[in-house]
Amino acid sequence: VAPTRHNAAPQQPVGEPPQWTGLWGTTLTENTSDNRELFVRTTLRELLVYLVFLVDICLLTYGMTSSNTYYYTKVMTDLFVLTPSDSGVAFQSISSMADFWTYAQGPLLDGLYxxxxxxxxxxxxxxxxxxxxxxxxxxxxxxxxxxxxxxxxxxxxxxxxxxxxxxxxxxxxxxxxxxxxxxxxxxxxxxxxxxxxxxxxxxxxxxxxxxxxxxxxxxxxxxxxxxxxxxxxxxxxxxxxxxxxxxxxxxxxxxxxxxxxxxxxxxxxxxxxxxxxxxxxxKLIRYITYWDYFIIGCEMVFCLFILYYIVEEILELRIHGFSYFSSIWNTLDVVVILLAIVAIIFNVFRTIKVDKLLGKLLEQPDIYADFEFLAFWQTQYNNMNAVNLFFAWIKVFKYISFNKTMTQLSSTLGRCAKDIMGFAIMFFIVFFAYAQLGYLLFGTEVKSFSTFVKCIFTQFRIILGDFDYDSIERANRVLGPIYFVTYVFFVFFVLLNMFLAIINDTYSEVKEELSSQKDELQITDIIKQSYMKTFMKLKLKKEKISDVQKVLRSGSNKLEFKDFRETLKELGHADHEISEAFSKFDHDGNQILDQEEQERMKRELEEKRVSGLAQQPWKKLWEWLSGEIDGGYRRAWQAK
Structure with missing residues (x-):
């Protein structure tokens, strides 16, 4: 069974005309199920549009941040947290109410005024x-x-x-x-x-x-x-x-x-x-410098993109209904759009609120300036943008994952998901048992085990080699070493290696299956075709017939497909072109050209060269080479 591809979204029934093409045309709104080239070209167009959107959202996100934020925070931390009083009391070292008053009447006042x-x-x-x-x-x-x-x-x-x-x-x-x-x-x-x-x-x-x-x-x-x-x-x-x-x-x-x-x-x-x-x-006041006004332009473009994608998702939902959500990539599209809409609304709200608060503060400079509310929501806004940008980058895999190489990772994870879920149950039973044991044994003395939640993160750190064995041993001289040794053995050496073995075995299976699949038209093939056409016009590309004849001259009595394919790929030819050329002369479908089949290929190539077809663009040459192949023969070769 071939691995499931990421793009295996519901398609229109074969034979129906596309419902939406042009600006709103996508692989989900056009009938691309029986037209591989249309599918690849549509995906490529979607990818190019999405890359423009990705650049725009990157400009917006990074335009709101600055390296100065770190230094500003550090300066204030050094002044109000780390600066000690004459008696040596700093905010970070406060341990009693007396220390608090010492700090408030000393370093705090000195730092504020x-x-x-x-x-x-x-x-x-x-x-x-x-x-x-x-x-x-x-x-x-x-x-x-x-x-x-x-x-x-x-x-x-x-x-x-x-x-x-x-x-x-x-x-x-x-x-x-x-x-x-x-x-x-x-x-x-x-x-x-x-x-x-x-x-x-x-x-x-x-x-x-x-x-x-x-x-x-x-x-x-x-x-x-x-x-x-x-x-x-x-x-x-x-x-x-x-x-x-x-x-x-x-x-x-x-x-x-x-x-x-x-x-x-x-x-x-x-x-x-x-x-x-x-x-x-x-950064609460947004628009001051020329760069800020450039960001305004990016924000407008961003809004247009979100409007475009909203219409696009509505059209896809209208065609496919609830089955639209069967693909995780479609769900990710909706998440990115929703986060973007919330960001746009909050940006307007924040701008109005800051103007109102600053106006009030300027009128009454003796009152407490409560920016805590705005700072909190600005921080959440930045966090949301960070998550949205992360999802936006991950979504790039939607457009490139149908490539055979890119498919290996996703297919591996999808196929071994059930095995991993079964393993996860066993793993977390053991993991949480050790977490409870550590909490009860060391919770009263070791900070990293003082709460059950901290125990969980501490044990993940132990797996990565970050641990404090001495504190565990001090807390319990007998059970501490026993806990540590058994945990490392069962969780790290046994369970973790079982997890890696599951993924490794599945990856080997997927890779073997993908290598035996028929080569399909890929984005790289479309790109190769484009620049090869350009090179032909500039007379920079060698004649294709010469390449094929070169392979035939270097071959033996029996020329295998893999040798034929590897040699022509090195000369810049696409997989699907090579397959079609080979299949035209491989009459018995055994993926080997015997002496008679090679002679027939040489003879026909030479005839076409003499007739002058080699001087025509590569597209017409290949139309002849692939030809109108007998339908029954072609299906038999593909099945073979």
């Missing part, structure tokens, strides 16, 4: 801060904390006399919403997510809501320091605090990039502190 040059001369921008002299601080920074209620958990009766309060791990249902401390002011009064237009955040320990108790700092360092001192003295952080957020945004006009920074310190129920940070460098 830059109003003087390094020689203490004024920047002459009033109280507007320019971090590193280049990055304007937008609005004022905001600090926000989330708390849990007292008695949100139960204390064992044996400890109730010594422990009066119990603050559980964070849960949105247990979030504290009661005013505390000084009561007056936003720092001591609870505000829900809707009131402060906040958004949930996925931290290292859990996901936190967008509400809480917040305090906006000031535009000057001195006033902000007073605010922090008051919060520290009145115990703003206490037993119930589970997370503190520090949010602010900057803008660099030199490179037209926004940097939206969120510093998070989580205070788990175990005590201590766990710092983390999120720095999103995004």
């Amino acid at each position: 830059w109003t003087k040059w390094y020689n203490n001369q004024s920047l002459q921008n009033g109280d507007q801060s320019f971090i590193y002299y280049e990055n304007m601080l937008l609005g004022v920074p905001r600090m926000r904390q989330i708390k849990v209620m007292n008695n949100s958990c139960k204390v064992h009766k044996d400890f109730r006399n010594e422990i009066s309060g119990c603050f559980d791990v964070y849960n949105e249902k247990k979030e504290d919403e009661v005013d505390f401390g000084l009561v007056n002011g936003t720092a001591w009064q609870y505000h829900n997510e809707k009131e402060i237009k906040g958004s949930a955040h996925w931290g290292l320990l859990t996901t936190y809501s967008g509400g809480g108790y917040y305090q906006d700092l000031n535009r000057t360092k001195e006033e902000s320091a007073e605010i922090l001192m008051e919060m520290n003295n009145n115990l703003w952080l206490d037993h119930g605090t589970r997370a503190v957020f520090i949010d602010f945004s900057t803008y660099n006009a030199n490179i037209n990039l926004f940097c939206v920074i969120r510093l998070l310190v989580e205070f788990p129920a175990t005590g201590g502190a766990i710092p983390s940070f999120q720095i999103r460098t995004v």
